Amino acid sequence: xxxxxxxxxxxxxxxxxxxxxxxxxxxxxxxxxxxxxxxxxxxxxxxxxxxxxxxxxxxxxxxxxxxxxxxxxxxxxxxxxxxxxxxxxxxxxxxxxxxxxxxxxxxxxxxxxxxxxxxxxxxxx
Numbered sequence: 001x002x003x004x005x006x007x008x009x010x011x012x013x014x015x016x017x018x019x020x021x022x023x024x025x026x027x028x029x030x031x032x033x034x035x036x037x038x039x040x041x042x043x044x045x046x047x048x049x050x051x052x053x054x055x056x057x058x059x060x061x062x063x064x065x066x067x068x069x070x071x072x073x074x075x076x077x078x079x080x081x082x083x084x085x086x087x088x089x090x091x092x093x094x095x096x097x098x099x100x101x102x103x104x105x106x107x108x109x110x111x112x113x114x115x116x117x118x119x120x121x122x123x124x125x
Contacts, residue, residue, distance in 0.1 A: 002027030009119025022096030033102020038092035
């Protein structure tokens with residue numbers, strides 16, 4: 001079972017950048033398909049981006065394509081989300097997630113078995 005801990009959240013201004021990290025432990029990180037989701041109060045988690053086990057394939061929702069980049073370092077068991085050109089509507093709690101399966105269709109929270117707590121990323125205008 002993999003344990004996920006995010007870091008790097010915090011207040012950022014509109015147009016700014018932030019990089020989130022997700023450190024994995026307790027399992028073979030390279031065996032997991034990974035994703036990032038975000039959630040605002042009273043709403044369900046929304047898919048942000050995902051990445052294949054070897055990092056060769058990435059997927060993202062349209063609203064962040066071209067602004068956010070997902071990547072992973074299997075040598076250090078770390079997942080990243082580089083967020084650029086941030087907008088007020090990007091304000092949310094961001095969580096990393098893992099699944100032993102995975103693929104381009106894995107855009108629902110129910111597809112992932114393991115979750116981090118999700119630091120807040122408030123974007124100030």
